Amino acid sequence: MYGRKVKLRFLFIAIAFITLILSAFLVLKSLEENVIYFQSPSEIKLLSELDKKKIRIGGMVKKNSISITANEVKFIITDFKNEINVTYTGAVPNLFAEEKGVVAEGFLKDKNFFSATKILAKHDENYMPPEVKAALKEN
Amino acid sequence: MFKFFEPNKIFQVTSKAPKYVLFLFIIVFSIGLTEALILSPEDYKQSHAVRIMYVHVPAAWISLGIFSSITFLSITGFIFKNKNFFLIAKSLAPSGFVFNIIALVTGSIWGKPTWGTWWAWDARITSMLILSLFYAMYLISWRIYENEEKVFKVTTFIMILGVINVPIIKYSVDWWNTLHQPASINILSKTSIHSSMLFPLMIMTAAFTLFSLLIFLMKYNTELIKIKNKGLDRL
DSSP states (O other), rough: OOOOHHHHHHHHHHHHHHHHHHHHHHHHHHHHHHHOOOBBBHHHHHHHHOSSSSSSEEEEEETTOEETTEEEEEEEEEEEEEEEEEEEEEEOOOOOOTTTTEEEEEEEEESSSEEEEEEEEOOOSSBBOHHHHHHHHHH | EEEEEEHHHHHHHHHHHHHHHHHHEEEEEHHHHOOOOOOOSSSSSTTTTGHHHHHHHHHHHHHHHHHHHHHHHHHHOOOOOOHHHHHHHHHHHHHHHHHHHHHHHHHHHHHHTTTSOEEEEEEEEHHHHHHHHHHHHHHHHHHHSSHHHHHHHHHHHHHHHHHHHHHHHHHHHHHHHHHHOOOOOOOSSSSOOOHHHHHHHHHHHHHHHHHHHHHHHHHHHEEEEHHHHHTOOOO
């Protein structure tokens, strides 16, 4: 049907693909720690030793946990299994709110206390008009 | 079946089609913009910033779609030694690259008011940046190599390397913790975007697709003129 050259070129492409997919898989698997943008409180709890480097932790801002004083913002990041207390000085993004996603960049003091140097709000995949949100809340 | 591809016949289509596509694009784009900027509601959480999504998401989809198409065309052209497939791939690339850049820029503009940062080195954003670099390499290699045989091989090679990145972009938000939110529109599971916002998104996607088609037809037409000028009536 097809010539020998066509078959060989097909084989070449197929082998190239398999090789690349396997290499990409191995590379990404071994780099997993660096690929993730933030760690969850549960992952922090599992650390054998405290990281001195700047890291990012992420999760939900716990309900009723935000307390804002003159020069400090305190809140709790939770993944509904474990929690970390965060302190931060500075302005927070507009979308920073309780029961919403957050990513904090900074340093771990110990496994329960985190001193943030930057706060990012994480947006979820839900998009809806305010009326619909209000109706959902009523139900 | 590709052997009897006649530039003259296709040229008749590609030289006339752009004006109709342009006409259609203007209509769909006007409806899309009116829906996206005026008629659609604001979001409960991000308010008017949601309107950036109507440009950002279609642009990202189209850049990924065109990248995959170019890969498919290059590989098929490489296996069956078909020049036409490479010319179609070459003509598709510029709009794919432009939409990739638009997705990155609009994402950055959206990120500042919502996340609180212009840029984050998370998996989705970084892999999207890598895609644009592959587009750039692809486009540059068409300019570097004069020899056709060589440019076909080089571009196919670039696309095979780059296409590995496409599933990584798609699933980056599911595989790893990213700042970027997961997909809102899912074919198999529930879509988490309200219908009043889904409608303008779809219209804008149609408009951008028509725009890509328009640019493609014009680019492809130029390629055919080059062939005609060389005095070849067949490829």
